[in-house]
Amino acid sequence: MIGLLAVLSSxxxxxxxxxxxxxxxGVVGEADIDTGRVLALLALTLAALAAITIAVTIVSEDASGRILADLRQDIYAHIQRLPPAFHDQARGGDLxxxxxxxxxxxxxxxxxTLAQVPAMIVTALGASVLLLLLDPILALSIPVLVPAFFVTLKLVGRAQRKLAERKREAEVEVVTRAASDLDMIExxxxxxxxxxxxxxYRAAVERARRLALAQTRLGAFVGPFSALAAAFAAIVILFHGSDGRESGELFAFLLYAALLTRPVGSLASTYGRFQIALGTLRRLEEVMAMEPEPGYRAPRRLxxxxxxxxxEQVSFGYPGRPPLLDRVDLEIRPGExxxxxxxxxxxxxxxxKLILRFYEPDExxxxxxxxxxxxLQVQDVRRQFGYVPQRALLFDGTVFENIAFGLPDCDPAxxxxxxxxxxxxxxxxxLPQGFETPIGDDGVRLSGGQRQRIALARALLRDPPILIFDEATSMYDLEGEAAFVESCIRSLEGRTVIIITHRPASLALADRVIAAGDLGYAMHRAAAGTPPGQAGRGALR
Structure with a gap:
């Protein structure tokens, strides 16, 4: 649609x-022409040109918005499905x-930009043909414009691409610093x-500003230089070839020659912007080519x-590091x-993280x-768990939104x-507004204990058969931990629970306490008389 409108505009x-x-x-009397009629046609043509230009702008903006929305949604969805190992290594600012x-x-x-290329080509070809029709001999000298075009294209396009890459790195540094500093503000x-x-931060912003200015200067040079060189050549040609030609014909030839310079300059600018877009496309391709977590499309449901x-004989090591888990055997019974x-x-x-399938075991x-x-489908696996980490992962929303977390239509009861x-x-x-109280970024308006209870409520809302507490009581003193543990007892009934801790009050909840240094050692700590556990022979090294 944009291309068609652009061609009509041309x-x-x-x-x-x-x-x-x-x-x-007609005005100078060189031709017997109804100037009023010609002027009316000229006015109508200019009005049509203005209307088409407006339509191109609106349609182009709408198409740009749709493409942008689709790209952002696709990238976001893909990044969401990339394995945690990718996020461990990627810089948030880059993404x-x-x-x-x-x-x-x-x-x-x-x-x-790109949609205008057909119009530029139509304009250039049309102007060239009409120049030939007006004066073939004079028109054949127009190719002197071509060298100026290609020299500019080659010299500036490469420089634009390098500058664009440096500017991108500077912008990433600005975003990364801002996000990191806000996260560490306390x-x-x-x-x-x-x-x-x-x-x-000021140094990073200044570097990005200087590179943006350099890129703008270079981009501003490309189009005008090409157009100026072409226009100058056309004027020289007309100056030497104007003898004996009618004013109207000469005027039309001059306008077509000038019209020819417009797509020449635009195509040079487009080439520079193409180099910048090419870099973005390559980075986009790198991210989109990465394999999502295994199991998103697994046929088996749970x-x-x-x-x-x-x-069963689980071994695992992070890339580039010594093995961390070596042939671990461990069995946890339902409700234990x-x-x-x-x-x-x-x-x-x-x-x-292996149990949650954030990582895949090596063996x-x-x-x-x-x-x-x-x-199994990875999301089905994770729905079996309620995860309460050491740091309650809350966002800037209300208490209700943080507990519901992905379940906006959950049953209020x-x-x-x-x-x-x-x-x-x-x-x-x-709280001032109860469940509708905003809690700020990372739950900053709540105490540590309140944030942890919100995280636990979030996990319990999904009614999972398995709960995992990963150092979830580490911010409490002994009295606070004892109170939190006492409050948890009822919510743990009938669930399998894994507690990562070395705090006495949390250990007291356990049917089994397993020393991670040797999974063959399990200490019985049960109130219900559960026999010592079936821990494995492997080791966490």
Whole structure:
């Protein structure tokens, strides 16, 4: 549609010099022409040209918006499905830059710029043909414009691409610094290093500004230089070839020659923007070519299970590091509460991430209720779990939105039950707007204990058969931890629970306490008289 409108615009534009030449010829008396009629046709043509230009602008903006929306949605959906290992290594600033201003520039190029290429070609070809019809001999000298075009194209296009890459890196640095500093604002203030971080951010912004200015200067040079060189050549040709020609014909020839310079300059500018868009396309292709997590399209589904977990000869190591888990065997029975304890860095959280299928084991297999999770849809696997991490992962929204988290149409009664079981109901009722109270970024308006209860309520709302607490009580003192543990007891009934902790109050909840340093060692801590566990022979090294 845009291309068709642009071609119509070119056709109307090509008619203008001919009509103008006819009008000039009639005015100076060189031709017997009804100048009033020609002037009316010229006015109608210019009006049509204006209307088409308006239509092109509107359609182009609409198409650009649609392409931008589709690109952003596709990139976001794909990034959501990439494995955690990708997110562990990727810089957030790179992804934010790609999803925001880079795809914006790309969509603009594809619509407002690239769609104009057919019109430029039609204009250039049409002007060339009409120049030949007006004066073949004079028109054949026009190819002197070509060298200026190609020299500019080659010299400037390469420089634009290099500048665009450097500017992108600078913009990524600005975004990354801003996100990191905002996330660390409490530490920045506590250590009184605001000025140091301001200097770093200011330097990053200034570098991005200088590179943007350099890119703008180079881009501003391309089109006018090509057009000026072409126009100068055309004027020289006309100056030497104007003898004996009628004024109207000469005027039309001059307009067509000038019209020819427009697509020449535009095509040179387009080539520079194409180099920039090409870099974005390559980065986009790199991300979109990455394989999503295995299991998103697995044929086997998993309904709500009983909560039995088994690890069979599981080994795992992070890329570039020594193996962390070595032939681990572990069985957790439905409804059992197991505490996993041991020194930091020994692999407790890694074990949980393998069970949640954030990572795939290098060897061995993990089963839920006897089903190998490697052959199950990954989302079905994760729906079996309620995950309460050490840092409550809250966002800038209301209490209700943070508990519902992806379940906006959840049953209010179920949400209330989850809040009561998490011992969050009472403090929520004391908040200014109850469940509709905004809690700020990362739940900054709540205390540490309140944030943790919100995280627990979120996990309980989904009524999972398995709960995982990953150092979830680490921010409490002994009294606070004891109160939190006591409040959790009711919510744990009938569920399989894995608790990663070394805190006494949390360990007291467990039917089994497994020392992560040696899974062959399991200490019985049950109130229900459960026999010592069936821990495996492997080790977390």
């Amino acid at each position: 056709a109307a534009m090509l008619a203008v010099p001919w009509l103008a030449g006819q009008f000039v010829g 934010l830059a790609l999803m925001t201003y880079e795809v914006t520039n790309l969509s603009t190029f594809l619509t407002a 530490a920045i203030k506590a250590f009184a290093v605001e000025e140091h971080h301001e200097r770093g 309904a709500r299970g009983k909560g039995a977990i088994a690890l 509460i197991v505490a996993l304890t041991g020194e930091n860095g020994i692999g407790k959280s890694t074990l949980v 061995g297999r993990i089963t839920l209720d006897g089903e190998d999770i490697a052959g 179920a949400l209330e039950r989850a809040a009561r079981h998490a011992q969050a109901w009472e403090f929520i009722q004391r």
